[in-house]
Amino acid sequence: MSQRDDLLAGAKKLLVEKGYHRTTARDLAAASGAHLASIGYHFGSKDALMTTATLQAQGEWGDTIDTTMAASGAEIPAERLRICVDALVAAMAGQREVLVASVQAYAQAAFDNDIREVLTTATAETRATMAAASLDIDPQELDAETVRGLGSVLHALVAGLSLQAFLDPESLPTGDQVVRAVRILAGDQPD
Amino acid sequence: MSQRDDLLAGAKKLLVEKGYHRTTARDLAAASGAHLASIGYHFGSKDALMTTATLQAQGEWGDTIDTTMAASGAEIPAERLRICVDALVAAMAGQREVLVASVQAYAQAAFDNDIREVLTTATAETRATMAAASLDIDPQELDAETVRGLGSVLHALVAGLSLQAFLDPESLPTGDQVVRAVRILAGDQPD
């Protein structure tokens, strides 16, 4: 494993443990076993290394979501939702570091346009993937309207639950509770 | 206005413009017109000032949500949802700074237990408020089960849409689109 890889791995670790800005170049060197000066050589600057690490870490959470969504093969939309939520909630509980990294990525996105753009693109893709999975159709068949509606809602749901998992995993709902809540919200009669 | 207040106002401004850690004590002094040494005098440390500012800023977004939720008085759950989403989306578009501050607050929560606790409490309250508003009942009448289900879903929806507004406001759905998406998800028949 090259120092470059070591640095990236260490950066991701420290991103989760200390956050973006509290991580110093010397921390990175120590955590990765690489030499302080290697940061400049391989990445140009400490900031560039941290940005790269942040984007990679965020990508991993996106991948988790995508694969989880793809795995649910029920017939009924509500049932698919239930299964997905349960699977995601389980994933969230087990991978808190990835959630932390995602939150750090979002925080950086406020000031770094590179990160912002990657996140925006990734979000758009996730919305399409989720909308398609939820309807059990091919992503190509989706119209923009559906992505904006269904995709946004699904993404919001997952992102919101991720935030909840990040803050207080104990309070996460089950897939069943989510489905029942959705049915209440969909209701077209006074309570 | 005292220097203390000036410092807090400046800190909130810089929290949004530069983020938590990139804001230096000298930035704070300059932005608030207060003297560098006043930070130590009034808040003990620069970090304590930034934490206070972060919590205040986060509270403002919570207040926005709460008042918006309270304002929607339709009879039908879905209709209430539609109105709320439209109102919140409008609020998000007009108050990007508050969204930025919230994201910064969450990022800090990963490493600061004070912030984490306040955020957790605030989230729990918001979930209850939203669940109650959505059912058009008094918060006291809510059972824990409903808060966990309906409250979580509503909170996740709002938090998720906030994140979307933060990243790419253009892609936000309308209340109508959200309601239609929810109805699809609630569907108990194969598409």
Added chain:
DNA sequence: CCTTGATTTGTACGTACGTACGATCTCGCC
């Protein structure tokens, strides 16, 4: 075996940071 280019190392420079602390000011009160 020597050369050459890509890495890794050691180190030091300049800078900007947070904070401590004494001096100075403000102003209500005796």
Added chain:
DNA sequence: GGCGAGATCGTACGTACGTACAAATCAAGG
């Protein structure tokens, strides 16, 4: 009018930061 506590100011100290750069090392090719 002076006293004293609270607030503000000026400044300097020690530190830790990011980065530059020359030296050392390594890996292949001729």
